[in-house]
Amino acid sequence: MSELVVGNDDPSKRTPLVLGGHDFKSVSDIICRPVEAKAPQWWMIAFGVSVSGLCLLIAMLSKLVWSGIGVWGLNNPVMWGWDLVGFVFWVGIGHAGTLISAILFLFRQKWRTSINRFAEAMTIFAVMSAGIYIVFHVGRVWVAYYLFPIPNSMGIWPNFRSPLVWDVFAVSTYFTISLLFWFVGLIPDLATIRDRATTKTRKIWYGIFSVGWRGANRHWMNYERAYLILAALSTPLVLSVHSIVSFDFAVSQVPGWHTTIFPPYFVAGAIFSGFAMVVTLMVAARELFNMKDFMTMHHLETMNKIILATGTMVGYAYGMEFFMAWFSGNTFEQYAFINRAFGPYYWAYWTMVSCNVISPQLFWFKKIRRSIPMMFIISIFVNIGMWFERFVITVTSLHRDFLPSSWFYYSPTWVEVCQFIGSFGLFLTFFLLFLKFLPIIAISEVKGVMPAANPHQPGEEH
């Protein structure tokens, strides 16, 4: 392989996506190694911590079911607090995976191949964490099936004119399609592990889940078509999901929520937070699994550019919200925004602005874009900032509502805080299982973007 040319955008000699002079066999060897080797010590420790977090979540949910929703600090008029904040936070993180796997696929951004598997897994587990909030915030979780149009003895049906019902359909469709997309992408790689398997257990389990894949070209043809169609379906889907999440707010009459900027603003924020989470996890994983030849600095830098772009969009939306409040001449809308920045929750607002608007601007500097410690710190800041964004939107708009006598300063109870910590336990438990038992890079796709995969070698006619 020729020398690495950094940052060269001439399409005839692009930055190579796989470094280290690998051939097809060594690609399989390296990516399959974590699956085939014994779990490393750091993995066991991390898994132990994550499972403890998961247990904490289960304990908090049990308390919630046992005592009722009053264990949360919610009260009139703040009917939504950390539950909705946690839900939107996790669903937002879930958007990066589908963006990378679907939208970048349609745009033929080949650099996505070594990070899409990783990001899709993150999507699925983040949506699971979000789903926990949806299911349990209804309070009487044993009748959560009322969310779906299922015939029941009381003859009650969902109200299809409500955005909350749209949300149920959007999130469950998103989860299902993301899972299918992920599984379809995994099939050839599961077959690779099956064919390399040395133990009986591995042969049987990977054999079942690879559904008899054998790499036949007639199969590849239908497979590639299915993948393309799923990408084409997921692209509008990913945009619709966070738009519909924003309708939960925008369709209501609450000042600060009832704005048309919400759908694009939420989508940009979702992509922003999702990419930040991918960078956080990738910086760690490429180091721990020694996969720097596949998850190269070029990949990280490209992701940081997307964080910069979407962070700037989010900053624009924050400014535009204030402009529209002023321009509308509506005093209630104006009060909602002045109260947001200078009211009792000013600390949350300015944390959000510092983390989301100011910190990603550092990515204008190439040195910072390519510095592992800096990008790790900034991605953590963005994760924090995006949590605060949802907190600001949800709580500051509600806590001073139409009736000043009911104004209220909302603080979470320990149950809400522990439940949120526990949702990380759920996310990380599944993510660590993924790191150990599945190929974390799409093996067949990475091989496809290597120069050796092109049957039309230079000098040959096409």
Add this chain to the structure above:
Amino acid sequence: MTTVKLYGLLAEYKDPSALIHAVEKLRDAGYKNFETYSPFPIHGMDSAMGIKDSVLGWIVVACGATGLASAIALQTWVSVSAYRVVTSGKLLFSFQAFVPVCFELMVLFAGFGAVFGMFALNGLPKLYHPLFKNHRFRTATSHGFFVTVESSDSRFSLEGTARFLQEIGGLSVEVVEE
């Protein structure tokens, strides 16, 4: 002695380029029931093999249309007939409000069509295949490039086809039994 049925011949090739050239020669020699195996899809292989384009798109269109129709039917029936409740002064049949669910169900059904349609067209899941018995074939999902010619092909002959596969660049030619 038990008679073993013949599945066909399996030949390995050096790289994607060798595979695609071999396949062009097989096609030109008039073979029909042959297949190539590679760890990743090879650009240009479909036309080299002379196979028709995938029909998956039509399956997806049909599934998507079914999803859309079911969403319209479900929401209209629930809102106008099964559970008539006026909320926020909206009409019982408020088609504007039905758009999000229509879109989501259309995508959901189309996605099922794409994945399970692909499975059906490929005859998957299939947990047994004669090729899985072949030891060398295990590299087909890692770094091996293979061609099989099935014994059902009208031009198939054990010696003649084996010789031909070798002539067009086959590194090894093996017999695969059912």
